[in-house]
Amino acid sequence: MNGRHDDVPGPSTTPRPTDWITTPITAHLLRGALDLERTEHGVLPHRLPARARSQCADGQLAMAEAQPSGVRLVFRTRATAVELDTLATKTVYQGAPPRPDGVYDLLVDGRLAGRENAPGGNVLIVDITTGSAETRPGPVGTVRFADLPDRVKDIEIWLPHNEITQLVALRTDAAVEPVPDTGRKVWLHHGSSISHGSDAESPSTTWPALAASRGGVELINLGLGGSALLDAFTARALRDTPAELISVKIGINLVNADLMRLRAFTPAVHGFLDTIREGHPSTPLLVVSPILCPIHEDTPGPSAPDFINLNAGKLQFRAAGDPAERAAGKLTLSVIREELSRIVKQRAVEDPNLHYMDGRDLYGEKDFAELPLPDQLHPDAATHRRIGERFARLAFGTGGPFAAECA
Known part of the structure; x- marks a missing residue:
């Protein structure tokens, strides 16, 4: 899988540092989600609260609200390399053309600085003629961004808008902290x-x-x-x-x-x-x-x-x-x-x-x-x-x- 665009830096071949810092993924680092569910792999952002989810058993809604459109990890750091382990659920519609893999956008101080896909992940197979569906489990994948500017900066990682995404681990080569409230509406x-x-x-x-x-x-x-x-x-x-x-x-x-x-x-x-x-x-x-x-x-x-x-x-x-x-x-x-x-x-x-x-x-x-x-x-x-x-x-x-x- 290759989600690169000509105008966006691709993955670096720089060896992984030996002193990675793993930061717990909590609500303090997430924006755009209304709920954060603990799973066996990590955390799953939801765009509807648990009470709303409990009031409707529709599979389409369950899939849609767990696809993190607009949800992003936001933190301040001087790290030059960032890794995010995720477990995606990719949707395949039988009988339809293949869908592109979900994309992770990395923004540095509000500007696009990287764009990647995540390997692995579960696969949800939907039969568009009958509506039946089954999930085939897959492995956790890693998204890596490197060669970032060596200065204090605000990082945003926008999660795929079209894939259910469990967040497993966040690693960086420098400490991270939440971005203070900017007062934006x-x-x-x-x-x-x-x-x-x-x-x-x-x-x-x-x-x-x-x-x-x-x-x-x-x-x-x-x-x-x-x-x-x-x-x-x-x-x-x-x-x-x-x-x-x-x-x-x-x-x-x-x-x-x-x-x-x-x-x-x-x-x-x-x-x-x-x-x-x-x-x-x-x-x-x-x-x-x-x-x-x-x-x-x-x-x-x-x-x-x-x-x-x-x-x-x-x-x-x-x-x-x-x-x-x-x-x-x-x-x-x-x-x-x-x-x-x-x-x-x-x-x-x-x-x-x-x-x-x-x-x-x-x-x-x-x-x-x-x-x-x-x-x-x-x-x-x-x-x-x-x-x-x-x-x-x-x-x-x-x-x-x-x-x-x-x-």
């Missing part, structure tokens, strides 16, 4: 697989990570692939997590899963927002509707795999619903956008810190013509960059709903 975001980072290049280049970097905020990413379903336990997690800025991106998973009708959707949105407001009564709260997704703009779900181009190495999706069923209350993206806009307008009369953003301002028809969704649902790496840049400008920039807090 915390941005808490919830959304679907697009927010989770599906098909982004790396964990620090998902669109929320890019937007957070441009906005100068600390990210907690509760983007949960396939699982942005207005679940009450997710709303409570948002309610109970300290943050100065909150956004929720609602819509595509409800159509993907064909989960509810308009009659249930409207009160569910109100209830979700009510719960968040119990813990954050005046925090800027931004409701974001879905980006453009042509297959579901006017056709309800569910989404279904489309195997027509599988021989060419492409797995795509299609809308399996009937447009005529809109009359019976089935949801499409256009229906959801209209209703979200109406709900926010209604509530904003008494909640001036509630805001709405049309997702097509992040990715719309012109963008689709230039950068189409490769599988008809998820943006590619270039589109993640575009969405991140636009969100930063529209939300954190002058006149944006988060601008005053970030000034």
Whole structure:
């Protein structure tokens, strides 16, 4: 496995020092996780608290929330070499093209300085036709970064956004300490697989990570692939997590899963927002509707795999619903956008810190013509960059709903 890019230093061949320092991995060194579970191998970061996890037995949610999108190890050190032992769980979808291995991004004082993969790991094999899954155990692997600047610096290791990652050991050739609080605002975001980072290049280049970097905020990413379903336990997690800025991106998973009708959707949105407001009564709260997704703009779900181009190495999706069923209350993206806009307008009369953003301002028809969704649902790496840049400008920039807090 080789995760190197031409503009990023690769692994060093320098021999391992004999005086490595092993530092316990604790919550003091982690950002972006809501819970830290002790395992037989080490610690497993979770993006939903234990109580939320206990209230839903869905395998997709369990996989998504344990994939550490936005979670990073952060410490201060003058070490020139860092090793991280991890036990990843890599997902393989039978019948689909192979997925790239997860990437670890190393940032030095906020700038990308290394990018690596981890060998070994468990393999979760999922049959996309039946939904059945089995896990085959594998060994612990080591990610190594060397030839780092010989000075005191802040290190961030962004964990793979698309692999469950148990942290086994952290070794350095100099002592580490937690980075003091910088006073940066915390941005808490919830959304679907697009927010989770599906098909982004790396964990620090998902669109929320890019937007957070441009906005100068600390990210907690509760983007949960396939699982942005207005679940009450997710709303409570948002309610109970300290943050100065909150956004929720609602819509595509409800159509993907064909989960509810308009009659249930409207009160569910109100209830979700009510719960968040119990813990954050005046925090800027931004409701974001879905980006453009042509297959579901006017056709309800569910989404279904489309195997027509599988021989060419492409797995795509299609809308399996009937447009005529809109009359019976089935949801499409256009229906959801209209209703979200109406709900926010209604509530904003008494909640001036509630805001709405049309997702097509992040990715719309012109963008689709230039950068189409490769599988008809998820943006590619270039589109993640575009969405991140636009969100930063529209939300954190002058006149944006988060601008005053970030000034």
